[in-house]
Amino acid sequence: MLRAADAGYGYGGTSGGGDAxxxxxxxxxxxxxxxxxxxxxxxxxKTTLLKLLxxxxxxxxxxxxxxGEDLAGMSRRxxxxxxxxxxxxxxxxxxxxVQEMVLMGRHxxxxxLTLEGPADIAIAQEALTATGTAHLVDRAYMTLSGGEKxxxxxxxxxxxxxxxxxxxxxxxxxDLGFQMEIAALLRRLNRQRQVTLVLATHDLNLxxxxxxxxxxxxxxxxxxxxxxxxxxxxxxxxxxxxxxxxVTFHARAGHVTVVPLGAAHP
Amino acid sequence: MTTRPLRTRLVLTVAGFGGLTAAVCVLAxxxxxxxxxxxxxxxxxxxxxxxxxxxxxxxARLPRVMAGALVGATLATxxxxxxxxxxxxxxxxxxxxxxxxxxxxxxxxxxxxAGTRIGPLAPVPLASLAGAxxxxxxxxxxxxxxxxxxxxxxxxxxxxxxxxxxxAMILFVQYLADFTQTYRAVRWLIGDLDVGSFGPILAALPxxxxxxxIFATLPGALNLLxxxxxxxxxxxxxxxxAQRLAFVSASLATSAAVSLAGPVAFIGIIVPHLVRxxxxxxxxxxxxxxxxxxxxxxxxCDLLARTVMNPVELPVGIVTAVIGGPFFLWLxxxxx
Numbered sequence: 001m002l003r004a005a006d007a008g009y010g011y012g013g014t015s016g017g018g019d020a021x022x023x024x025x026x027x028x029x030x031x032x033x034x035x036x037x038x039x040x041x042x043x044x045x046k047t048t049l050l051k052l053l054x055x056x057x058x059x060x061x062x063x064x065x066x067x068g069e070d071l072a073g074m075s076r077r078x079x080x081x082x083x084x085x086x087x088x089x090x091x092x093x094x095x096x097x098v099q100e101m102v103l104m105g106r107h108x109x110x111x112x113l114t115l116e117g118p119a120d121i122a123i124a125q126e127a128l129t130a131t132g133t134a135h136l137v138d139r140a141y142m143t144l145s146g147g148e149k150x151x152x153x154x155x156x157x158x159x160x161x162x163x164x165x166x167x168x169x170x171x172x173x174x175d176l177g178f179q180m181e182i183a184a185l186l187r188r189l190n191r192q193r194q195v196t197l198v199l200a201t202h203d204l205n206l207x208x209x210x211x212x213x214x215x216x217x218x219x220x221x222x223x224x225x226x227x228x229x230x231x232x233x234x235x236x237x238x239x240x241x242x243x244x245x246x247v248t249f250h251a252r253a254g255h256v257t258v259v260p261l262g263a264a265h266p
Numbered sequence: 267m268t269t270r271p272l273r274t275r276l277v278l279t280v281a282g283f284g285g286l287t288a289a290v291c292v293l294a295x296x297x298x299x300x301x302x303x304x305x306x307x308x309x310x311x312x313x314x315x316x317x318x319x320x321x322x323x324x325x326a327r328l329p330r331v332m333a334g335a336l337v338g339a340t341l342a343t344x345x346x347x348x349x350x351x352x353x354x355x356x357x358x359x360x361x362x363x364x365x366x367x368x369x370x371x372x373x374x375x376x377x378x379x380a381g382t383r384i385g386p387l388a389p390v391p392l393a394s395l396a397g398a399x400x401x402x403x404x405x406x407x408x409x410x411x412x413x414x415x416x417x418x419x420x421x422x423x424x425x426x427x428x429x430x431x432x433x434a435m436i437l438f439v440q441y442l443a444d445f446t447q448t449y450r451a452v453r454w455l456i457g458d459l460d461v462g463s464f465g466p467i468l469a470a471l472p473x474x475x476x477x478x479x480i481f482a483t484l485p486g487a488l489n490l491l492x493x494x495x496x497x498x499x500x501x502x503x504x505x506x507x508a509q510r511l512a513f514v515s516a517s518l519a520t521s522a523a524v525s526l527a528g529p530v531a532f533i534g535i536i537v538p539h540l541v542r543x544x545x546x547x548x549x550x551x552x553x554x555x556x557x558x559x560x561x562x563x564x565x566x567c568d569l570l571a572r573t574v575m576n577p578v579e580l581p582v583g584i585v586t587a588v589i590g591g592p593f594f595l596w597l598x599x600x601x602x
Contacts, residue, residue, distance in 0.1 A: 056499045080502025087500075093353035093492040094547035104489055108502030112483045115272045115550065160501065 006062035037211035105159030147178030342560025345534025363428030371397020398521035457530035457583025480515035532590020
């Protein structure tokens with residue numbers, strides 16, 4: 001279980017004047033095999049929280065633990081063996097092939113002087129198959145489409161053999177077709193492989209269709225945390241974004257949908 | 267997966283480039299303005315004092331070829347490491363200000379430092395080493411003063427600013443120097459492998475050895491650093507540590523190479539790009555390939571320098587600059 005207990009973080013403030021931004025007292029539990037969405041307006045602290053959960057930032061207050069072990073006390077390598085992160089976009093400065101990109105996911109499992117062996121290659125191959133990118137293996141990463149790139153990056157994260165996968169707006173720059181493709185992939189990973197997922201996104205309908213629980217953040221504080229159908233309401237959308245919306249259960253989609261109607265008038 | 271496993275590719279890379287380098291290093295000492303015979307040079311029946319072939323081979327040519335191999339391997343590998351560190355394919359050992367620091371040290375020694383020797387070490391290489399290490403320390407402190415991880419943009423800009431400042435200092439010292447000193451300084455700045463004996467090569471070996479020992483641990487982390495610091499962290503790389511090690515090892519390597527041969531230009535850019543065309547971009551192949559091909563490439567450039575204006579032996583820095591300038595422009599305009 002991935003757990004944040006009263007986690008807080010502040011940026012900046014080296015020359016006095018206090019912190020430029022603070023994430024305050026966020027508590028969150030993601031059960032093994034759970035799928036939690038992080039929602040909130042720009043600057044609400046979604047990405048910061050995701051970094052705290054992935055241990056790439058260390059909490060200033062409170063703690064983040066994975067199965068009871070504090071991330072602050074674990075080495076980078078040890079954390080990366082268990083938690084993988086998929087960023088919004090990945091721009092390598094060299095022209096790596098898809099195979100090389102995916103095999104880089106094995107890095108935390110290799111020593112500094114060891115090369116990947118047949119077992120690592122088998123794991124990478126499986127990650128390619130799971131993400132539907134096996135046919136791209138010899139292509140140059142830079143020549144792929146946006147959707148293909150993001151699937152390859154997810155394959156690389158899967159090659160880390162993580163228990164937890166954290167995604168930071170993985171569909172933000174993708175068109176609707178690719179968004180659905182990534183959504184189907186994430187659902188498959190969660191249901192068939194019991195990968196624990198945390199997804200930060202601006203796409204309310206994507207979150208509603210995928211996540212069992214939502215954490216709603218505003219101004220660095222928790223507005224609500226609970227099962228998707230309970231917390232995703234018209235009142236919450238207004239509180240989060242200042243937008244009036246029609247929030248209804250869509251029978252054919254099988255989940256709550258949000259149709260924005262316009263800026264809310266106070 | 268269709269491509270060969272990395273282990274096989276590594277063996278092929280080392281065997282291929284290693285073979286080339288070995289061949290070049292064996293043949294290069296035999297070629298020059300005077301033709302010599304290897305059998306005669308190695309013959310025991312002729313006393314060394316009377317054996318002109320042996321004297322040319324062991325005094326003039328062999329140290330020069332060995333210096334070329336050492337400097338070429340070192341600058342090429344340092345270049346490959348820095349290009350990954352800065353996530354910029356045009357970064358080079360010259361970028362950091364370390365070469366400029368070495369040049370200032372050397373020129374101060376040429377102008378003011380009459381015969382001050384420490385043990386077997388001559389004043390000019392010693393002063394250039396001191397200059398290089400001082401420049402490295404300044405850039406390092408600037409880049410690591412504010413953040414936990416080094417800021418590569420600060421590192422790059424600090425290098426550029428330091429280069430400009432040191433160039434001004436070099437001109438100032440040159441202005442105070444007399445004709446002979448200025449002549450020697452200019453000669454040094456061109457970059458020359460005519461080291462004259464095995465002593466300077468042996469003196470450079472410990473630093474080069476330390477640098478290469480660190481290089482050997484870096485390739486996996488360098489691959490991930492080229493995805494960006496956040497992606498590298500997410501894959502388990504201690505980014506601050508990897509950046510520090512890459513910077514320090516590349517700077518030590520550059521310091522050693524430049525204090526031996528002067529700032530031989532462009533090797534750190536040309537060689538990594540050429541080997542990437544052959545082995546791809548994985549640093550676990552690029553670094554060994556760059557080391558081996560860097561050695562072969564600089565020895566070949568020096569062979570050209572020694573023979574192209576026969577009997578005049580040019581400094582190798584002229585040849586590498588003549589090849590490197592257009593190559594750099596080609597890289598800039600090449601579609602990526």
